Amino acid sequence: MVTQQKKANKLASASLIGKMMLASFEDIKRQAAEGKKVVWANGLPVYVLARAADMPVLHAEGLIAGLAAKKQEKPLQDAAEAFGMLPDACSYARSFLGAARIAKGDFKLDASVNREAVTMPKPDLYVNSAGGCGTGRVWGESMAVYLGIPVYHFEPKFIWDESDLEPSVADFVEQEKEFIQLLEKVTGKPYNWNRLKELLVEVKKAVTLRAEVMKLCRNVPSPASFFDWATSIGIVAHLIGLPGTGHLLTQMKKEVEERIAKGTGAVPVEKYRLYWDGILTWSNIGGLANKFAALDACVVVSTYTNLVWWPRPDMIDPEKPLESIAYNCCDIVLLRNYPYRIKALSELCQEFSIDGMVLSETQTCRAFNGHHFMLMDGLARKLGIPAVTINGDSCDPRFYSDAQVDTRLQALLETIDARKKAG
Amino acid sequence: MEQIMNRFRSVVEAPYEKLAEWKNASKGKVVACSPMHFPEELIHAAGMLPVVLQETNEAITSGFSHIHPFYCGITRNMVDIADKGQLNFLDAIFYSDICVQARTATCILQQTLPRTRVEYMRLPMSLNRPNASEDTVREFDKVKSTVESIAGNKIDDSALKQSIRVYNKNRSLLRSLRDLRKANPGLLAYRDMLLIIQAGMLMPKEEHSELLEKLLSRLKKGKAASKKGRKVLLSGHLCQKPKADILDLIEGMGGIIVDDDLYTGYRYCALDAEENGSPFQALVKRYLETSLPVPTRSYLPVRWDKYLVDKATANRAQGVIILVVKYCEPHLFHYPFIKEALAAAGIPHIMLETEHEVVSLEGTRTRLQAFMEMLG
DSSP states (O other), rough: OOOOOOOOOHHHHHHHHHHHHHHHHHHHHHHHHHTTTEEEEEEEEEGGHHHHTTTTTTEHHHHHHHHHHTOOOOOHHHHHHHTTOOSSHEEEEEEHHHHHHHTOOOOOOTTSSOHHHHHOOOEEEEEEEOSSOTHHHHHHHHHHHHTTTEEEEEEOBBBGGGHHHHHHHHHHHHHHHHHHHHHHHHOOOOOOOOHEEEEHHHHHHHHHHHHHHHHHHGGGSSSSSSHHHHTTHHHHHHTTTOOOOHHHHHHHOOOOEEEETTOOSSSOOEEEEEEEESSSOOGGGHHHHHHHHTEEEEEEHHHHHSSSSSGGGOOOOOHHHHHHHHHHSSOOGGBHHHHHHHHHHHHHHHTTOOEEEEEEEEEOOOOHTTTHHHHHHHHHHHHHOOOEEEEEOSSSSGHHHOOHHHHHHHHHHHHHHHHHHHH | OOHHHHHHHHHSSHHHHHHHHHHHHHOEEEEEOOOOOOOOOHHHHTEEEEOOOOOOOOOOOOOGTTTTTTSOHHHHHHHHOOOOOOTTOSSEEEESSHHHHHHHHHHHHHHHHSEEEEEEEEEOBBBTTTTTTHHHHHHHHHHHHHHHHHHHHHHOOHHHHHHHHHHHHHHHHHHHHHHHHHHOOGGGGHHHHHHHHHHHHSSOOOHHHHHHHHHHHHHHHHHOOOOEEEEEEEOOOSOOOOHHHHHHHHHHHHHHEEEEOIIIIIIHHOOOOOOOOOHHHHHHHHHHTTOOOOOOOOOOOSSSHHHHHHHHHHHSSSEEEEEEEEEEEEHHHHHHHHHHHHTTTTTEEEEEESOOOOOOOOOHHHHHHHHHHHHH
C-alpha cells in the first residue's frame, strides 16, 4: 500500500477548466430554452463546424469525463443498463446513451441524484466523429435512433501506410461539406463561413499555445503533469472555439513559466519521469495524481494529451478551414499503424527524458489498448524503457483496482532504480 | 453421406493444418480474408485459394503477450495462433474494417507474421454517402492490384465473371440446403448445417459445391422423422461460428431452429453478385446495396431489430435465441433495440453471452430450459 504523504502540485489555472465546463453546460441549457437547436457529439472536434452555425454543442466525452471525475456517472450508466446495455461496451458511449434516456424522460432518477448535473437538453442533431474507433459508429447510430433525430457519421479512415493520409484528408473534406449541408437543413439558414474562419483563428491560437506549454514539461522538474494536461483536453475538445479558452491557456502558460523560474515541479520530488498511454481513469484522477506524487513519480507526457487532440496545429490555416480540421482529425495516432506509433512514442520518450512507461488498460475502450504490448516490447528494445500496465477504465470505476495499481507501479519504479544503478 | 460429412468435418476441425496440407500438395497460394465484407471472388479470380479466417477451439496462451483478455474470441484466437506459427503458411491475409478489434488484430498480425503479406481494406461505412460507390470502387481496385501482385498475374473481367458464377452457384446450393432443412428439420442437425457452410469457407469452392450437390441429392431422397417442438430463431454472432454445444442443447431440449441470421449461417450465402455487366461493379453493388442489416455500418436501409421481428414472424418462430459474442461492441449496441422491438412484437427472447473459452454449459442449459418452458 502506498502511503500518500506527498501530494500532487496541481496547476491552479487548470482547476478553472472544470468551472468553464460547468458554465458551458449551463449555457447549452440556456440556449436550448431560448429555442436554439442543440447538437450532441462524440469523438473528434469536427463539431466545431456546428459552432459556426451558431448551434450549442454538447461533447459526450467532455460531459461524461467531468461527471466521472466528480463520481456522478453512475445514474447515466444505470439508465443505459436498464435499457439493455452491457457493461462491456464503451463507458463513454454507455453513459451518453444513459444521458439520452434521461434527457428524453425515459429513466426515473433517484432522489439522491444531482439532476441538474446529469440532465441535458434533448438534441436536434447528432454527430459522430469517433477517431480510430468503429464503436463510435454504432454509438452514434444508437443515439440517433433512440432520440429520433438526424445523425452525421464522419469516418476518418485508418492510415495503414503513409500513402493513405492525403486521400483520407481529401475524403474527410467531402464529409465536412456533406455535414455543412445537413447543418443548413437543420438550422434553415445558410452556413456562416466567415464565422468558421474566425473560429479557426481562435482554434489555431489555442491549440498552438497548448502544444507550446506542454513542451515546457521537458524541463526537469516538470512544471506540470499529465493530470493537468488531461484536464486541459476540455479546452481543445468540448470548449473548443468558445470565449475564454485562449485567456485560460495564457494563464496556464504564465503559471508554468513561473514554476520553471522557481524550480517548482508538478510533484514535490521528481525522481522518475513517466509516459502514459491510454485513457485516464477519470473517476480516480485526483487519487492517481496523488499516488504518483507520493512515489516521487511525475507523468510528464502521454499519447492521450499530446497525440490525439489537434495534433497538427501547423496545418491550421483559417483560410482553409475544412482542410485544417481534416488534417487534425485524420492524422491522429489512433488512426495509425504500429510502425508510426512506435516512432511517435519513441520520439516523445526521448524528448521528455522518460524513465518508464505506464499503459492504462482502459477496459471498455479497445481503440486505445490495441497496441499496448507491442509498444511495451518495442520501447524496451529500442530505448530500454521499462513499462507496466495498470487496469482501469475511462468512466466506469468498477474496472479499477487501487491495490493492483500500487503493486504494478512499485514494480515499475524498482525496475527503473535497478536499471539506473546498473548504469 | 457420412463420407461427405467427414470431409467437411476434417476441414473445419483442423482448418489451418488442412489448408497447409492443401498448399503443399497443390503448390497453390492460400490467401485468407477476415469475415463479413471481403470479396473473396477477387482472390479466386487471380487463381489463388481464398479462405475466411475461422476461430479455432484452441486455448489462448502465448497470444496474451500481444493482446488484452477483453478482446473478443476470434480476435484473441487469431493473434494467438499467429503467434504460435499456425498461420505462417498463408501467402497473404486481408482484413477489412469490421470493427476496432479487427483493426487491432491486423496491426498485430503484420508484426507477428513477417513472411506473410498482411493488408487492410477500408470500405466506406456510411452506405448512403454520395461518394460511397466511388469510394468502394477505389478500395476494391486497390485490393485488386494487391491481389494481382501476390498472385503474379492480372485479374481480367472474364476470370472475375467466372469466379462470381462459381461463388453464386455455391451460395445457391447452400440456400437449397437451408430450404430443404427448413422444410424437414429432422434431416440435419443445426450443428451439421453450419459446419457445411463453414467448410465452404475453408476449401476450394468447386470441391465444396461438388460435395454439396451429392449431399443434397442424398438428403432429398432421405426421409427424416417429422420433428415437433418449439420453433426458435437463432440470431447473433456477426463474424464467428457459434459453439456447436449450444446448438445441440437447443435441439436436445426439443427446440427446432427454424432459421438464423448468423455469419456462418444465412449471412454467408444470402447475397449473390450479379452475373451480367461489369463483374467489378457487381461486387461493389453487392456491398452497397445489401438487403441484410449490417450491424457494423450506418444509414442502413434495414434496421436489425425490425429485420429480426419480420424474420421471426415469417418463420412463425415462438421465440428468438440471441447469441452475443462477449466484447462484440457492434452487437452490444444493437441488442437493447432488438430487445425492445421483440418485446413490442410480443416475441420472447433469451440472450446468451458466449466466450471463446469453453465454460460450463450447465448454467446455459438451465436458462435455455426455462426459456423453452416459457414458450409453452
